[in-house]
Amino acid sequence: MRTRTLTTLALWVVIVLVVILFRLYGGVALLAAVGGFALAETYDLLARFRTRPEKTAGVVAGSLFLVLLLVFGLTLPGAAPYAIALALSLVGLVAWTFFRSPPAELVARLAPTLFGFLLVPGCLGFLVLIGTTLGPTRSEGLFLALWVIAVAKASDIGALLVGSRIGRTPLAPAYSPKKTVEGGIGGLAGSVLVGIILALLFLPLVPKGFHLGTWIVTGLLLGATAILSDLLGSALKRTAGVKDSGHGLPGIGGALDLADSLLLAAPVGYLCLLLFTG
Numbered sequence: 001m002r003t004r005t006l007t008t009l010a011l012w013v014v015i016v017l018v019v020i021l022f023r024l025y026g027g028v029a030l031l032a033a034v035g036g037f038a039l040a041e042t043y044d045l046l047a048r049f050r051t052r053p054e055k056t057a058g059v060v061a062g063s064l065f066l067v068l069l070l071v072f073g074l075t076l077p078g079a080a081p082y083a084i085a086l087a088l089s090l091v092g093l094v095a096w097t098f099f100r101s102p103p104a105e106l107v108a109r110l111a112p113t114l115f116g117f118l119l120v121p122g123c124l125g126f127l128v129l130i131g132t133t134l135g136p137t138r139s140e141g142l143f144l145a146l147w148v149i150a151v152a153k154a155s156d157i158g159a160l161l162v163g164s165r166i167g168r169t170p171l172a173p174a175y176s177p178k179k180t181v182e183g184g185i186g187g188l189a190g191s192v193l194v195g196i197i198l199a200l201l202f203l204p205l206v207p208k209g210f211h212l213g214t215w216i217v218t219g220l221l222l223g224a225t226a227i228l229s230d231l232l233g234s235a236l237k238r239t240a241g242v243k244d245s246g247h248g249l250p251g252i253g254g255a256l257d258l259a260d261s262l263l264l265a266a267p268v269g270y271l272c273l274l275l276f277t278g
Helices: 002-047 055-073 080-100 103-119 121-133 138-166 181-201 212-240 255-277
Strands: 170-172 176-180
Touching: 002 055, 002 103, 002 121, 002 138, 002 212, 002 255, 055 080, 055 103, 055 121, 080 103, 080 121, 103 121, 121 138, 121 255, 138 176, 138 181, 138 212, 138 255, 170 181, 170 212, 176 181, 176 212, 181 212, 212 255
Parallel strands: none
Antiparallel strands: 170 176
């Protein structure tokens, strides 16, 4: 746990420094880097199921999607940037995979390639959408994106702290034997607590209409979806027969181990903020 805590703190220092120095552009670049490694690890896991995902093309398309989302998000309102960036990236990825695949291998290549793309950059892209289109200023949008990330990751920390001490009731033993119901409750509490603390600390950046009640509701929803998203990552790794998706982050594992709890939380966070800050 000590190693994981130190790695987590170091990562947050990097995130804060990048955001302070390069603002939204630095944040998206960092997200694209994490997303690219996470997608590559996802494709490695999917390859264990006798599929042949287009790893390089998928990672390139995923990175391009996030960059296009940033460009269109700074110029177009609402969800239009996401739709345009997704359409362009998906058409290119499908075309590449189609013309490179023999008929007998088309499904084995195309299905996992699209699944990984939609699961990783497709979901993480909602964080870019939050940063570029929500909030009256870019500073507020950037804060909201970081708020969603922090609240979702707080679920991991809360679940670990509570589950390791008093966890008794298995939550999903078939996929993650160590996760418990008590830990899940701790994760929800951690998400709500961090959400409230951050909102109070940076109150000038909190949009009107986003108040204490909505902080709590959004925190609970983000915490719950982060737990489900983390379980999905655990299920993918367990069925593939591996413990961690990689070994680059001491105490954590790989980029997918780092980002898995954000995958479902990002679109849920966007929907909540869209409703509560609009």
